[in-house]
Amino acid sequence: MIEKLTGTRETVFHPDNLRVRLYMNVEYEDYPLHWHTDTEIIMPVNNIYTVIIDKKKYVLNPFDIIMIPSGEIHELYAPPTGKRLIIQCDSILLNSFTGIDSISSSFYPCILSRTEDSSAHHPQLVQLLNQVADEYMNRPPLYETSISAILNYFFVIIGRNCIQQDKGPQTVIKQKQHKYIDKFLHICQYINDHCTENLTSDRMAELAGFSKYHFLRLFADFAGVTYYDYLIKRRILFAENLLSDPNLAIVEIAMKSGFNSLSTFNRNFRNIKKCTPSEYRSMYNSRHFEEPSAETSYQDAAR
Template identity: 45%
Template sequence: MIHNLVGIHETVDYRTDTQICLYYNDEYENYPPHWHTSFEVIMPVVNTYHVACGDCHYNLREGDILIICPCMIHELFAPPTGERIIFQPGLSQITIKELSLITSIISPCLLITPEDYPQIYPEIQKLLLEIKEEYFSFAVYAEASIFSKFLEILVYIGRSRQTFNHPNTDLSYSRQKEYVEKFLFVTEYINSHFSEDLHLEEIAALAGFSKYHFARLFKQYTDTSFYKYLNQKRIEHAKTLLLDPQLTVIEVATQSGFSSLSAFLRMFKQLNKCTPTEFRNMYDENKTSRAAEQKTPVLKLND
């Protein structure tokens, strides 16, 4: 299933002239630790499936849905028999400001089951099955239809988490909308300035809150802390820089917004379970191995 893996970086094999890839996979094959810039959605249809992402291991039952965020290292383990949908949509060319908020809610991944998400699970499962049918239909405007359905899945998740984080809120609708707009602006600002020396107090003032009130609201609206969100953005950028052998680890740390090498090393290992050098070596070793395989002469039986 993984066709373009260099080290642990996968270049998703999108359908020609699109940013979508879907497999109805029945292979008895495990896939080593890897990451890519697309989302990944996995749903076993027949039998179970095991996924490791970060510190978490997920034993997916038939119908369970796991959504993995872009740039997250994960590993896949298949049973001897089984079938599953593996969908990889790339949203890099779609500019929607709410995506950052929803991605932070899902990050690093989100398991959606009938028990944990009874109100939205049926709709999300239905949309995923429709995506599969649309993908293999080769119909006109299939890509647009598929993206619209995936974005609808993200909206269901975002709105359900918003309700979960504010179950008994006394805020008026207008005030809630105002807060959402503010935190959309904040996350967009962080996404554009993460390599700079950003501090909680500075961003809180930019949003018009005290730092304590801001920290609490940021957690409510993004499902993560301010500094964790900031560091995740920095580490995502660092991964892409590490693929360039001309850059030293110190240069990668600096260009990603870290003020010290030790802070960068600590955060990188915390989020990826390996050091930046180990991450780079995995990329280089596999690249060298693939090059050697391509140079190996093929012996014909009649030679």
């Protein structure tokens, strides 16, 4: 399944500019510690499948679903027999979904939805993943648009249900500080739109109408990360898009992304993406210049 592994970094190739890769994986093969810039969705169909993230083991039963976000180091262990659906989504596709950037920090270290939970949303998630597989393998007219739309709705359900169940601070906000939700959604959107500017915590606290101390505490409760970490992640995401342009120098990208020095940019980029900006650019370029043929991409779904 892993086509190119450099150290622990996997380069994911997306066929036909889909920005999505899908496997119906039946291989009796384990995959040691690795990471990639894609968000990965795994759903066993037959038999169990084991995922280890940050030394925590997740044993997935048939039709359990785990979502592993971009940059998260993980291991995969397969039983001697079985089948599992694996979907890898390019970060550019995910970030094109309106509003997803306001909750993406809550995806870490993973999102888990189990059949045994008997929740109303889980069968919907299973159905949507099966629809993606059907579109990917049969490729009817406009299948690219259909896959994007289905995944968009998949993440809507994840955002409305799974995050609030899995993340304690989200539940606290919902129960005790519901009146602040709209305000902080607006604040997050403002940060997303102006992340390259000098957004000090004092400025944002004033915009929110709180004292600096109160703002920082409420923001961390709402977003699941500190204000500073959220802002840095938004700047790194902005930089990722610029890195696809080979005409921009790394130092220019650093300045355009809101960092006041190249060293600060490099340090934060490595901390979040587990590689340097130059390495990320090389991965992006190799992905686009070494993509497999259309014939090969059709075979991926049956692997």
